[in-house]
Amino acid sequence: MTLAEWCVLGALLLYLSTIASIKWIRFRTFDNSRPRDPAFYADAIAQRALGAHQNGIETFPFFAFAVLLAEYRDSPQRLIDELAALFLIVRIAYVLTYLGNRPTLRSILWSIGFAINLGIFFMPALKRFLPV
Numbered sequence: 001m002t003l004a005e006w007c008v009l010g011a012l013l014l015y016l017s018t019i020a021s022i023k024w025i026r027f028r029t030f031d032n033s034r035p036r037d038p039a040f041y042a043d044a045i046a047q048r049a050l051g052a053h054q055n056g057i058e059t060f061p062f063f064a065f066a067v068l069l070a071e072y073r074d075s076p077q078r079l080i081d082e083l084a085a086l087f088l089i090v091r092i093a094y095v096l097t098y099l100g101n102r103p104t105l106r107s108i109l110w111s112i113g114f115a116i117n118l119g120i121f122f123m124p125a126l127k128r129f130l131p132v
Contacts, residue, residue, distance in 0.1 A: 002077060004067045004084035011063055011088055015056020018095055022049040045099065052098040056091070059113065063087060066121035073124030076131065080120060087116045 022045070023030045030040055041050050063084075070080045090113045097106040123130065 002071065003081035004071065004077075007081075007084035007088045008064045008067055011056070011060055011091060014088070014091055014095065015053055015060060018049055018056060019053035022046050044101070048099050048101060052095045055098070055110075056095070059091070059117070062117055062121070066117050070120050070123045073127070075123040075127045079130060080123065083116050083120050083123075087113055087120070090116065 026040070026046070031037060034040075041047050067080060067084055071077070090109055094106060094109040094113060097109060
């Protein structure tokens with residue numbers, strides 16, 4: 001497996017752990033028979049964790065598809081790996097800023113992550129201009 005493919009797994013685990021950590025920390029108040037109970041997400045940190053989790057669900061398919069497309073179309077693997085690792089680092093920082101209630105920085109990081117995704121996605125179209 002390539003580093004980029006491991007980063008896809010990392011992105012998946014990141015968005016799962018974002019909400020799982022809140023459920024684990026507050027396990028005494030979490031009712032698994034009602035996992036979407038709004039009362040559980042009433043406090044600010046739980047709301048932000050849920051928001052980060054949902055955003056992870058939203059961004060994951062595009063990232064996974066972009067990596068697989070770039071690899072399938074024989075784009076430079078080293079560049080795919082570097083951009084995928086950078087995306088994962090940006091996503092980790094994004095989650096931390098989401099949990100830390102830093103909305104402006106969070107939006108900047110989201111934009112950077114999206115730009116990285118676009119770079120990976122369009123790599124096959126631009127590969128003749130890229131170093132091998």
